Amino acid sequence: MAKKPISATIDESLISWIEAMLKDKTRFRNKSHLIEIALEELRKSEK
Numbered sequence: 001m002a003k004k005p006i007s008a009t010i011d012e013s014l015i016s017w018i019e020a021m022l023k024d025k026t027r028f029r030n031k032s033h034l035i036e037i038a039l040e041e042l043r044k045s046e047k
Helices: 012-021 031-046
Strands: none
Touching (some): 012 031
16 A cells, blocks of 8 residues: 655644654554554444
8 A cells, every 4th residue: 555644743742642652663663653553443433
């Protein structure tokens, strides 16, 4: 699947949470990877 860059304005508390989650390098490669996985999980839960 082709990927396209996007821009988003995100609450500071979410950014802090993202940065804390990224300290575990075995789970997420970077912010984009974490956000993509989070959105996939949201999409699955919506079905």
